[in-house]
Amino acid sequence: MASSPRVVVLAGGVGGSKFTLGVRESLARRGAPEATVVVNTGDDLWLSGVRLQPDVDSILYALAGVNDTERGWGRAGDTERVNHELQQWGTGWPWFTLGDLDLGTHLARTGWLRDGLTPTAVLERLAQRWPLGVRMLPMTDTEVDTHVRVAGGDVLHFQEWWTRHRAQLTPEAFLNPGMDAARPAPGVVEAIAAADVVLVAPSNPVVSIGPILAVPGLGDALAATSARIVGVSPIIGGAVVRGMADVCLTAIGVATSAEAVAGHYGSRREGGLLDAWLLAEEDAALAPVVDALGMRARVAPLWMRDVAASAAIVDAALDAAAA
Secondary structure: OOOOOOOOEEEEEHHHHHHHHHEEEHHHHOOOOOOEEOOOOOOOOOOEEEEOOOOHHHHHHHHHHOOOOOOOOEEEOOOOOOHHHHHHHOOOOOOOOOOHHHHHHHHHHHHHHOOOOOOHHHHHHHHOOOOOOOOEEEOOOOOOEEEEEEEOEEEEEEEHHHOOOOOOOEEEEEEEHHHHHHEEOOHHHHHHHHHHHHEEEOOOOOOOOOHHHHHHHHHHHHHHHOOOOEEEOEEEEEOOOOHHHHHHHHHHOOOOOOOHHHHHEEHHHHHOOOOOOEHHHHHHHHHHHHHHOOOOEEEEEOOOOOOOHHHHHHHHHHHHHHO
């Protein structure tokens, strides 16, 4: 593998945004080309007449250095006057906060969409505001918002299940209406084909990475690429790092463990996704189990406490790809 690899990242959520910061730092040190980040859009939704893309915006704001690191979402120093006014009118979701600066992003996006721009073109415009240091692409231009069928048969938008109910309602299935007709966004397949390495961020395997892999044609592109595909475990010491990914994994019959998630993705040799899998130091004993799955196991510190730590994880993943 070249010392200046062409890298594609599959990412979503807070874990994806922290990892992407590390990717940018690691590649900048190597003098490598900017990475292409393929972002989950399954979290997207319409609310109060505007289009929200939570995972896109989390990564966009993190790269721009304007994200709220305390809450893990939204803009730093934001206010909520408009959100309060919307609640007085009885519109929107009172449990789903829209910050004023954040709402400006949503309004710009919605206006461009209504003018006829695609989500890919909209994201390109949004990215022009700040020097991001990576190329961001949505996984698809098709609306494939994630829904959750819970025990009893009710179907909720993912954001209602996740944010309002804190994943306390037992999920029976995760659905993406419209996925059968979806196609990878322009540039996604080409980036994967030209890549030296594809990195699977330590994002939620079910609702962040899962929708990306479900886009028809995207899995074929990953199977066909000559790039090495390396995943980073979102499980450390048998526990999720953030959020309720364990509830999502349980719903699809996958244990909350690093080797179980590796098995969920599968080895490329066996028709799955991965060439290599990065385990946390706390899970080093699982390396032989992962090797037996048909992928190369590597062990590294996986806590993304700051950009330097995230970059070190990316370095380890790139080393695994080069081995």
